Amino acid sequence: MAFNKRVKIKELLENDYIDRDVVIMGWVRTKRSNKNVSFIALNDGSSIKNYQIVADPNILSEEILKKTTTGACLKVFGKIVPSQGAGQQNELVAAKIDILGEADPEKYPLQPKKHSLEFLREIAHLRVRTNTFGAVFRVRHALAFAVHKYFNDKGFFYIHTPIITASDAEGAGETFKVTTLDLKNPPISEDGKIDFKSDFFEKETNLTVSGQLEGELAAMGLGDIYTFGPTFRAENSNTARHLAEFWMIEPEMAFYDAEDNQDLAEDFLKYVISYALENCKDDIAFLDNRAAEEDSTKKADQRSEMGLLERLQFVVENKFQRLTYTEAIDVLKNSNYNKKQKFQYLIEDWGVDLQSEHERYLVEKHFKKPVILTDYPKEIKAFYMRQNDDGKTVAAMDILFPGIGEIVGGSQREERLDLLSKRMEEMNIPTEEMWWYLDTRRFGSTPHAGFGLGFERLVLFVTGMGNIRDVIAFPRTPGHAEF
């Protein structure tokens, strides 16, 4: 007795069902009634669009219509007919309605009115039933699928790098400890330290900050690989841009140099954004409106120069501006912002790390397009980046997007054993512990490169949402691990 004989609303909207009897199921968004008829807007999550149900109180019982309140779940039997009202082409004339689940209007928190994003975060288990979050999660899905499709079509292999790891060699940030020890009575060894021999993995372990190093190992046998998995930072950052748990995409490619890496990253970003534009038209149109409304409440000088849709098309259609860090420093030094002291941190010397304000100036004010910054000073970058011949810079790249700042960070990797070992020693990275990483340079080394994309930053950019907590289903931030 299969229950699921429904037609999805997306399917109804995109195909000709006129005069056919169908069953649809979903949640009531609104009901408008007069004494002759009720109009019920039903949503089943397949589309941002509701489907209109026409309910005649002479056919349907009073009790059923009474229980048809916002949030209730219905199974509706009826015929599809051309709509006489404005707002939709077709509608369903209900012959029968089953109430699958009621939603007491006194208690159900999602009544049809405007709710703040902060309030919705507190009921993250229900917010997926709103227009905004339905759209965000459908776009998020499309972007995730586009990532897999892009790499699969190009012959890359998806590698699941470990989540629990004993190495924090990258030094990318504070880590979460993973343990099965009794926290109250941890075993102490003779030297007075925690005896991790008794822990599950018989050593100290933490949650990964990046799958890159393991990704490199796989690339040095399979050629082109990518990861797409969760990564973690135990940093006490309560900002609209940081999560303690987020998803990263990290391709690593044997036989790629810095330029190959830049070409791939640009092509990849354009592909996944184009994919969302093509496959999420209704959702992005809704989010475009939403962003415009939100923008209109801001002061004139804080409004975006472009709307969401415009911004996405702009990224897809324009070649990213590529320049070196050294060139960028010149641009910034000679900028009016620097001269008139509009930057909080003035640019004086080569070698300083760029702040978000500098990145946004380059992207939003100077070049007015996405920027790929390359060849950073080695002092401000990680040990594994390939050293350039100048002895001062490494073959790094950061990709900067309007409104977001850094969306991608990557580099050609140092493939020369002697230079890599020397740099690790300079930076106090234990070469013995990392024997396996160095082995790839000992045996059959080759030029290779890769980059990392924070997936939520991408979703933030494509949905135009303002806070990263609103683009992942159940965000983890300091003090927050609900649901």
Added chain:
Amino acid sequence: MAFNKRVKIKELLENDYIDRDVVIMGWVRTKRSNKNVSFIALNDGSSIKNYQIVADPNILSEEILKKTTTGACLKVFGKIVPSQGAGQQNELVAAKIDILGEADPEKYPLQPKKHSLEFLREIAHLRVRTNTFGAVFRVRHALAFAVHKYFNDKGFFYIHTPIITASDAEGAGETFKVTTLDLKNPPISEDGKIDFKSDFFEKETNLTVSGQLEGELAAMGLGDIYTFGPTFRAENSNTARHLAEFWMIEPEMAFYDAEDNQDLAEDFLKYVISYALENCKDDIAFLDNRAAEEDSTKKADQRSEMGLLERLQFVVENKFQRLTYTEAIDVLKNSNYNKKQKFQYLIEDWGVDLQSEHERYLVEKHFKKPVILTDYPKEIKAFYMRQNDDGKTVAAMDILFPGIGEIVGGSQREERLDLLSKRMEEMNIPTEEMWWYLDTRRFGSTPHAGFGLGFERLVLFVTGMGNIRDVIAFPRTPGHAEF
């Protein structure tokens, strides 16, 4: 100066490149030489097949050929010509070879001979360069992509459920603790317990054992969703079937009942296996041979009745046998295995949990096809499974595969608030803490269902490998968190 102008070996093998000049790059598998010519087998990870390079010592320097040893990485320039030898259609006549990275034959551990899987596990950073592991990881990739493609094509949305969680309500097993507290000096509150208010999330947290409950929340707004993420068990199980960190796929569907759920799971499994059969022909042919060789070393009564390829085709082509737990108990009770005491655990009474030997008897001896067992006693299943009208059983399903045993576990979920709350109380599951889960039954509840598939079990089945540590890149098991 882009470096990556190579043609992948897979591309060379599948297309006509005769008389064209190409560049290929990859790692040397073997070299055979006589005084007139060297034959180099090169592999770049794109295919299980090597490409043959013909190197004339009159054209190439002695030093280059000397460095062309197993494991070395080469960039080879030359022309594709029809091969005169057996074993391949075409080959590359080298005009020039660059050594990208040497591999000292005295030190490189992967010399061309048979290595044990145990030894290769110790050098998991290099094992991806072997035939067996190259094949396993390409098949693993194809299966992962097939999972995403299947659900995307059916209108499901991919949801990233949280990895760090404060709820262990499912009680699915021992968990890993996640903390930033100082393990040596944890803060103690007045009542003598650990003061988790000082921890990162201000409460006790652990690594997820399942994304199901959060998946249900999303399904109750988006309709059809799936998860594909890492899950964890801190169980001290040193078996060939258990990992501490593994990947799970968990679809959850609003408006599905138990039968819809069974139909979907069967269709899904057949799809992903068919996808691998179509897209990994060479790899599966290799693994089929490998499994046959391994089988031939076993005693006659321990050999598989079917070869790997045969087994995969068998699953794809046959309708799974569906029967209830109660019917299965009858089959087992009346079996010769029970009567002749061949089972370690004899089946006497209704209500006992089935052991692996019983599951395998049903699949491999009795029905000789995959089995979907349904409607288990409620006492041996989780709280969220829908209670059947008999008051004794729940709408659970387990899918059993030959050689593997349980590959899928799922159920229709209990959508009735009163029955669910009562069952949670009976099983001591805190209903207050789980207010958000119960909210989905309070507001717009509906019949819904879902299942979980352990991804590594699927990869194990499709690759014919014997140990689950050999189908994930860097396995985590008790005492092991290397790389």
